[in-house]
Amino acid sequence: MGILEKIKDIEAEMSRTQKNKATEYHLGLLKAKLARLRQQLLDPPKSSGKGGDGFEVLKSGDARVALIGFPSVGKSTILTKLTETKSLAAAYEFTTLTCIPGVIQHKGARIQLLDTPGIIEGASQGRGRGRQVIAVARTADLILMMLDANKGEIQKRLLQEELESIGIRLNSQPPNIYFKLKSAGGVNLTATQTLTKITEKLAKSILHEYKIFNCDLVIRCDPTVDELIDAIEGRRSYIRCLYVYNKMDHMSMEDVDRLSRQPNSVVISCNMNLNLDFLLDKIWDYLNLVRVYTKLRGASPDFNDAIILREGATMEDICRFLHKELVSQFKYGIVWGVSAKHCPQRVGISHALEDEDVIQIVKK
Numbered sequence: 001m002g003i004l005e006k007i008k009d010i011e012a013e014m015s016r017t018q019k020n021k022a023t024e025y026h027l028g029l030l031k032a033k034l035a036r037l038r039q040q041l042l043d044p045p046k047s048s049g050k051g052g053d054g055f056e057v058l059k060s061g062d063a064r065v066a067l068i069g070f071p072s073v074g075k076s077t078i079l080t081k082l083t084e085t086k087s088l089a090a091a092y093e094f095t096t097l098t099c100i101p102g103v104i105q106h107k108g109a110r111i112q113l114l115d116t117p118g119i120i121e122g123a124s125q126g127r128g129r130g131r132q133v134i135a136v137a138r139t140a141d142l143i144l145m146m147l148d149a150n151k152g153e154i155q156k157r158l159l160q161e162e163l164e165s166i167g168i169r170l171n172s173q174p175p176n177i178y179f180k181l182k183s184a185g186g187v188n189l190t191a192t193q194t195l196t197k198i199t200e201k202l203a204k205s206i207l208h209e210y211k212i213f214n215c216d217l218v219i220r221c222d223p224t225v226d227e228l229i230d231a232i233e234g235r236r237s238y239i240r241c242l243y244v245y246n247k248m249d250h251m252s253m254e255d256v257d258r259l260s261r262q263p264n265s266v267v268i269s270c271n272m273n274l275n276l277d278f279l280l281d282k283i284w285d286y287l288n289l290v291r292v293y294t295k296l297r298g299a300s301p302d303f304n305d306a307i308i309l310r311e312g313a314t315m316e317d318i319c320r321f322l323h324k325e326l327v328s329q330f331k332y333g334i335v336w337g338v339s340a341k342h343c344p345q346r347v348g349i350s351h352a353l354e355d356e357d358v359i360q361i362v363k364k
């Protein structure tokens with residue numbers, strides 16, 4: 001029996017099985033089996049020497065945003081509106097045949113926006129060009145899930161399931177679980193708090209399912225079966241996602257109001273240019289980028305030339321960005337802005353910077 005058939009069998013068994021205390025253990029094991037088979041399906045065949053699917057676009061700019069959505073939801077249109085790229089959009093389905101990169105210039109940052117071929121159901125099983133879309137989505141700092149506002153909820157559910165099944169977790173944090181494989185010593189399972197959603201017996205059986213007989217597993221939270229499987233499997237991508245409901249021009253005000261109140265959601269109309277500025281601001285917020293301006297002694301900072309860094313970046317990151325030898329030459333930094341306790345503040349190399357800080361570096 002092929003992997004796909006095995007997956008179908010397990011899915012069918014899971015939907016047949018009622019969810020209650022008595023079946024919890026059985027369902028947990030089925031979930032582990034399913035996760036393992038899905039991973040096998042996604043792993044590239046060992047024999048093929050070919051790398052990638054000829055689809056990968058070079059990562060460039062300060063951050064990468066992947067556009068994902070069903071055909072004809074308006075992905076090409078938004079790419080044309082937000083970036084300089086001329087993506088071919090027409091009034092028929094499957095217009096985007098290759099992955100088209102564009103660049104959003106916003107607040108001094110260059111954000112790469114990738115339009116992907118219309119993702120379709122079953123992409124995780126290798127149907128359509130979904131597999132390549134998924135590979136691109138994994139490398140993104142943010143996913144824009146574009147939905148047709150009039151069919152939004154079904155599309156959202158299907159895409160979420162699709163991404164979930166290939167190990168992408170949207171808007172969530174990795175569970176606080178430490179897992180390390182060992183070569184001997186058996187299974188060392190420690191739970192630092194009471195487990196209410198799984199039992200130790202189930203955790204051990206899941207490890208058994210993965211043929212893991214020697215490991216350290218320290219559970220520091222109260223995980224679900226899925227979270228435990230995620231920790232054991234590894235290779236999960238935790239990515240923020242904005243749900244972009246397009247075509248609001250075809251909706252009632254009540255529906256616009258309802259959708260825009262949902263978490264992580266923005267309602268727009270590409271054709272009528274409605275709410276696109278708000279979407280850009282949201283993208284900026286979700287990327288958690290930090291703009292830092294440098295200044296030379298006695299001169300004014302150049303506010304047209306920001307250095308773009310990730311949230312939590314330190315003086316050391318800036319030094320590395322400017323010149324590879326600057327870290328060893330660094331004596332101290334002077335900071336003006338939110339991260340400074342008083343302005344200006346003299347800081348060390350581990351000082352964390354905030355958005356719109358101005359800095360001066362003093363060398364030894």
Ligand SMILES: Nc1nc2c(ncn2[C@@H]2O[C@H](COP(=O)(O)OP(=O)(O)OP(=O)(O)O)[C@@H](O)[C@H]2O)c(=O)[nH]1
Nearest residue numbers: 071072073074075076077094095096118269270271
């Ligand atoms: N009413 C309305 N139609 C829109 C809006 N945005 C895009 N469309 C239309 O939707 C159709 C599909 O748009 P595309 O941008 O090609 O969609 P796509 O998601 O790139 O499609 P694929 O390339 O097939 O994946 C076009 O006819 C657009 O004119 C909008 O805000 N309102």
